[in-house]
Amino acid sequence: MSKEENRGQWGSRSGFILAAIGSAIGLGNIWRFPYVAASNGGGAFLIPYLVALFTAGIPLLILEFAMGHKIRSSAPGVFAKLNKKYEAIGWFQTLIAFFITTYYVVIIAWSFSYLFFAFTGAWGTDPKAFLFGDYLKLGDAPSTLGNLGASLGGLNLKVAVPLLLVWGINYGVLRMGVKNGLEKANKIFMPLLIIALLVIVVRGVTLPGAMAGLDYFFTPDFSKLTDPKVWLAAYGQIFFSLSICFAIMYAYASYLPKKSDIVNNAFMTGLGNCSFSLISGIGVFSILGFMAHTQGVSVAEVSTAGVGLAFIVFPEAINQLPGMNGLIGGVFFITLIFAGLSSSMSIMEAVVAAISDKFKLTRVQALNRFALTSGILSLLVATNGGLYVLDIVDYATNQYGIVIAGILELVILGWFFNLESVRTYVNELSDFRVGKWWIWAIKGTSVLLVVILALKIKGEIAA
Ligand code: PFF
Numbered sequence: 328m329s330k331e332e333n334r335g336q337w338g339s340r341s342g343f344i345l346a347a348i349g350s351a352i353g354l355g356n357i358w359r360f361p362y363v364a365a366s367n368g369g370g371a372f373l374i375p376y377l378v379a380l381f382t383a384g385i386p387l388l389i390l391e392f393a394m395g396h397k398i399r400s401s402a403p404g405v406f407a408k409l410n411k412k413y414e415a416i417g418w419f420q421t422l423i424a425f426f427i428t429t430y431y432v433v434i435i436a437w438s439f440s441y442l443f444f445a446f447t448g449a450w451g452t453d454p455k456a457f458l459f460g461d462y463l464k465l466g467d468a469p470s471t472l473g474n475l476g477a478s479l480g481g482l483n484l485k486v487a488v489p490l491l492l493v494w495g496i497n498y499g500v501l502r503m504g505v506k507n508g509l510e511k512a513n514k515i516f517m518p519l520l521i522i523a524l525l526v527i528v529v530r531g532v533t534l535p536g537a538m539a540g541l542d543y544f545f546t547p548d549f550s551k552l553t554d555p556k557v558w559l560a561a562y563g564q565i566f567f568s569l570s571i572c573f574a575i576m577y578a579y580a581s582y583l584p585k586k587s588d589i590v591n592n593a594f595m596t597g598l599g600n601c602s603f604s605l606i607s608g609i610g611v612f613s614i615l616g617f618m619a620h621t622q623g624v625s626v627a628e629v630s631t632a633g634v635g636l637a638f639i640v641f642p643e644a645i646n647q648l649p650g651m652n653g654l655i656g657g658v659f660f661i662t663l664i665f666a667g668l669s670s671s672m673s674i675m676e677a678v679v680a681a682i683s684d685k686f687k688l689t690r691v692q693a694l695n696r697f698a699l700t701s702g703i704l705s706l707l708v709a710t711n712g713g714l715y716v717l718d719i720v721d722y723a724t725n726q727y728g729i730v731i732a733g734i735l736e737l738v739i740l741g742w743f744f745n746l747e748s749v750r751t752y753v754n755e756l757s758d759f760r761v762g763k764w765w766i767w768a769i770k771g772t773s774v775l776l777v778v779i780l781a782l783k784i785k786g787e788i789a790a
């Protein structure tokens with residue numbers, strides 16, 4: 328087998344785009360975006376969000392697609408090609424992907440559990456007790472180290488059992504390779520994801536109270552536009568949501584055929600992800616509006632993000648739904664599962680590709696080593712102390728890891744590397760040509776990230 332065949336290749340243009348959009352659309356679109364938007368100016372948040380998409384999101388996608396395609400390597404190899412001493416940057420990004428994997432798979436495992444519970448109604452009338460009865464309270468430090476040790480010792484079977492399933496699916500897909508594994512899986516998952524989302528949206532907007540939820544989501548508060556935190560939130564959401572600076576898009580783009588329209592692919596990925604976020608926001612907030620309506624409280628009172636939204640507030644809402652509530656509840660968790668799986672396999676691919684490129688291992692050898700270590704670590708998150716571990720890893724990677732990874736990547740590429748040559752390369756391949764603005768977008772984003780990090784360290788931006 329030639330080296331090229333060993334690396335694998337997407338079988339079609341749509342295969343790559345679906346996989347890239349699949350990586351982008353994830354848990355973050357469903358439980359993070361709606362909340363971030365609502366709490367940062369509602370409808371007005373769309374302005375910084377779109378500015379971040381066009382000044383940083385899409386330009387960075389173009390950059391990562393181009394570098395992965397040109398150098399045909401995962402992140403460490405891309406940076407090593409520029410200069411041996413930059414290879415560490417690629418490994419740093421790969422390490423972040425490795426750590427995100429350990430908790431991302433666990434959230435998908437919860438979703439599988441809750442898919443099952445949706446039909447049995449197992450969470451009863453108090454979903455909060457159902458979830459936190461087993462876990463330390465989210466965000467609470469365990470009172471003593473011994474306490475943490477004890478809770479980490481207890482494997483939570485509601486999580487550990489479906490976790491095996493999640494690993495099984497991801498392992499199977501990655502083992503089948505790029506075209507027969509990743510591409511096929513995304514071709515199945517993504518259409519199902521869209522259908523599931525539409526079911527949720529249609530059910531959501533036809534519920535009593537939906538309009539109040541949508542009002543809350545969309546009513547613009549323009550005064551927020553002068554608050555730097557709102558802009559920070561918009562850029563943060565774009566980075567996480569588009570899976571950029573996580574080593575992923577390099578690996579995915581390294582499997583592109585020689586002739587590929589980079590610019591077009593980047594726009595499709597960025598715009599597709601953004602549309603999904605908006606539509607899922609409509610679904611989520613109409614259901615939150617319904618919740619507020621049945622409880623006679625304001626929408627703000629039931630709005631929350633993350634674990635609390637998916638595994639406490641939504642189960643409560645599902646309890647209240649008129650008719651077929653188990654089914655609708657199930658569909659909600661199915662959207663989380665499909666969105667999550669198509670992202671988790673991309674994070675894993677970034678790590679597996681890096682290991683196999685560097686150590687000249689086959690895909691399966693690299694995959695086995697990765698799955699063994701990451702699988703064992705993920706069990707730690709499937710214990711009774713799991714939410715605590717998740718919180719720490721999530722905080723470290725998303726608040727600092729990705730900002731630092733972004734700075735390293737953009738400073739090196741933007742200021743110490745000839746981006747003009749990348750622009751020429753991209754323009755030879757693409758129908759729509761990028762102008763000089765693109766180079767300034769990369770340089771400008773690097774400066775912005777440095778400012779953000781400095782403000783964070785000074786404590787002026789709350790985490
Ligand atoms: N983009 C995904 C989301 O918004 O949920 C999350 C994600 C996937 C982040 C893959 C990082 C990653 F490596």
Ligand code: NA
Nearest residue numbers: 349352666670
């Ligand atoms: Na996804």
